[in-house]
Amino acid sequence: MLQTSHQxxxxxxxxxxxxxxxxxxxxxxxxxxxxxxxxxxxxVQYGARGTVVREGEAADWLFRITDGVVKxxxxxxxxxxxxxxxxxxxxxxxxxxxxxxxCSANAVGRVTAERFPRRAVERLCDSSAVAAGLLLxxxxxxxxxxxxQILLLGRKTPRExxxxxxxxxxxxxxDPAVIRLxxxxxxxxxxxxxxxxxxxxxxxxxRRDGLIKPLDRKAVxxxxxxxxxxxxxxx
Amino acid sequence: MLQTSHQxxxxxxxxxxxxxxxxxxxxxxxxxxxxxxxxxxxxVQYGARGTVVREGEAADWLFRITDGVVKxxxxxxxxxxxxxxxxxxxxxxxxxxxxxxxCSANAVGRVTAERFPRRAVERLCDSSAVAAGLLLxxxxxxxxxxxxQILLLGRKTPRExxxxxxxxxxxxxxDPAVIRLxxxxxxxxxxxxxxxxxxxxxxxxxRRDGLIKPLDRKAVxxxxxxxxxxxxxxx
DNA sequence: CGACGCATTGATCGCGCTCAAATGTCGTGG
DNA sequence: CCACGACATTTGAGCGCGATCAATGCGTCG
Numbered sequence: 001m002l003q004t005s006h007q008x009x010x011x012x013x014x015x016x017x018x019x020x021x022x023x024x025x026x027x028x029x030x031x032x033x034x035x036x037x038x039x040x041x042x043x044v045q046y047g048a049r050g051t052v053v054r055e056g057e058a059a060d061w062l063f064r065i066t067d068g069v070v071k072x073x074x075x076x077x078x079x080x081x082x083x084x085x086x087x088x089x090x091x092x093x094x095x096x097x098x099x100x101x102x103c104s105a106n107a108v109g110r111v112t113a114e115r116f117p118r119r120a121v122e123r124l125c126d127s128s129a130v131a132a133g134l135l136l137x138x139x140x141x142x143x144x145x146x147x148x149q150i151l152l153l154g155r156k157t158p159r160e161x162x163x164x165x166x167x168x169x170x171x172x173x174x175d176p177a178v179i180r181l182x183x184x185x186x187x188x189x190x191x192x193x194x195x196x197x198x199x200x201x202x203x204x205x206x207r208r209d210g211l212i213k214p215l216d217r218k219a220v221x222x223x224x225x226x227x228x229x230x231x232x233x234x235x
Numbered sequence: 236m237l238q239t240s241h242q243x244x245x246x247x248x249x250x251x252x253x254x255x256x257x258x259x260x261x262x263x264x265x266x267x268x269x270x271x272x273x274x275x276x277x278x279v280q281y282g283a284r285g286t287v288v289r290e291g292e293a294a295d296w297l298f299r300i301t302d303g304v305v306k307x308x309x310x311x312x313x314x315x316x317x318x319x320x321x322x323x324x325x326x327x328x329x330x331x332x333x334x335x336x337x338c339s340a341n342a343v344g345r346v347t348a349e350r351f352p353r354r355a356v357e358r359l360c361d362s363s364a365v366a367a368g369l370l371l372x373x374x375x376x377x378x379x380x381x382x383x384q385i386l387l388l389g390r391k392t393p394r395e396x397x398x399x400x401x402x403x404x405x406x407x408x409x410d411p412a413v414i415r416l417x418x419x420x421x422x423x424x425x426x427x428x429x430x431x432x433x434x435x436x437x438x439x440x441x442r443r444d445g446l447i448k449p450l451d452r453k454a455v456x457x458x459x460x461x462x463x464x465x466x467x468x469x470x
Numbered sequence: 471c472g473a474c475g476c477a478t479t480g481a482t483c484g485c486g487c488t489c490a491a492a493t494g495t496c497g498t499g500g
Numbered sequence: 501c502c503a504c505g506a507c508a509t510t511t512g513a514g515c516g517c518g519a520t521c522a523a524t525g526c527g528t529c530g
Binding site for chain 2: 074077080084095098102103126129130131136140141143146147149150151153154155156190193
């Protein structure tokens with residue numbers, strides 16, 4: 001079985017995790033100064049839970065997400081899992097690699113991305129300050145996000161973690177008042193450094209306190225934005 | 236990050252508390268391809284606990300540490316503190332800024348650094364792929380370190396956190412078997428997302444288990460490197 | 471329908487936090 | 501030089517939060 005008849009994105013795909021379809025090299029306008037990478041890219045697509053790269057693989061590719069959400073996660077030997085990053089449309093995957101891939105990357109829902117040969121990108125960056133600057137700007141921004149996450153993991157309570165997480169998601173979405181949760185409770189737990197039960201309880205707590213209102217399993221409505229920001233304490 | 240921001244040409248330069256001495260602009264060999272930044276830099280020095288930059292300040296400067304250790308920390312409203320990064324010789328400070336400084340930076344011991352005018356660095360990066368590449372490479376590496384720290388904070392036990400921390404430090408030092416701790420227990424605690432008592436207890440535990448041997452309060456000898464690596468679980 | 475995956479809720483346990491006290495270390499001035 | 505005080509560190513006692521284990525509910529698919 002390759003694909004369910006349902007087109008809805010959240011339907012779990014049953015086919016083997018991995019690459020759905022690799023496109024042909026796109027013929028892009030060569031002189032496009034706005035996106036120096038475009039000419040190097042190939043479009044690729046992944047099904048829900050598809051594996052983009054696996055920890056330890058040779059780092060031959062650089063990706064740029066065009067649609068969907070990708071989770072970066074690392075495992076400890078005994079199975080403990082931590083999601084070290086969430087990538088959305090526009091984010092790069094694989095900049096931070098030195099020879100081998102440092103963590104696995106999986107599609108959360110369906111994902112489309114551009115894939116660039118790593119060598120070619122490096123050559124481009126060596127010659128084009130525009131290309132290098134593009135990646136540098138993104139890496140700097142990502143570094144900031146990582147610091148936020150470090151503060152969250154090190155010092156925030158589960159309740160505060162969840163509030164911060166929800167607000168972070170809401171900023172990424174069309175309607176900031178209705179948050180679509182692309183991931184399961186387990187994923188959220190692995191992202192926030194708690195257990196899935198704690199995520200569930202914190203969610204219930206925020207609901208009982210009137211800050212949010214769960215719509216369905218994968219969507220939450222922000223009721224009291226101010227109070228939520230207060231809790232998140234994004235000082 | 237390194238955005239082109241228009242800022243007053245003459246910012247009244249308030250010397251941060253802790254600044255010992257500001258040097259003169261260094262006249263560097265212009266054609267030095269190895270270090271495209273050198274010509275822009277000024278040497279500065281800070282005393283122990285000196286403030287390099289404070290959260291919220293205008294991000295007018297980029298620093299490169301030449302000696303000593305700098306801690307980056309962020310505070311929550313109620314005083315909880317998290318050290319989001321430690322910078323050593325060769326590390327940059329301030330790449331990840333967008334207009335304002337995102338976290339405070341303090342010298343841990345005595346620190347010397349180069350200071351670059353932010354706008355000049357941005358101009359250089361816009362024109363020189365070498366300069367942009369230098370910063371990009373550093374940012375990528377730092378992003379990797381941040382992911383390690385995220386895994387540590389989210390999923391490791393205090394004992395594992397301390398082991399990882401000690402091993403990380405040892406890699407930075409001349410003699411990898413004798414670790415000099417540049418910081419206090421409180422700082423270590425704020426870096427590892429635990430309390431100072433827990434740091435102390437974990438240290439005692441590693442000592443009793445024969446993995447390390449505290450020499451004095453600011454130095455530790457690694458007795459059983461293999462076991463320590465096992466505990467750190469840097470998978 | 472039953473099987474499965476995901477989420478919620480409850481009961482209990484133990485690790486790490488908190489509060490508190492004792493001890494050690496360093497810098498400073500008499 | 502020693503006495504002193506400030507501060508860093510260690511150690512102890514007790515508690516509470518979040519993890520763990522377990523049961524149940526709920527929606528989807530075969």
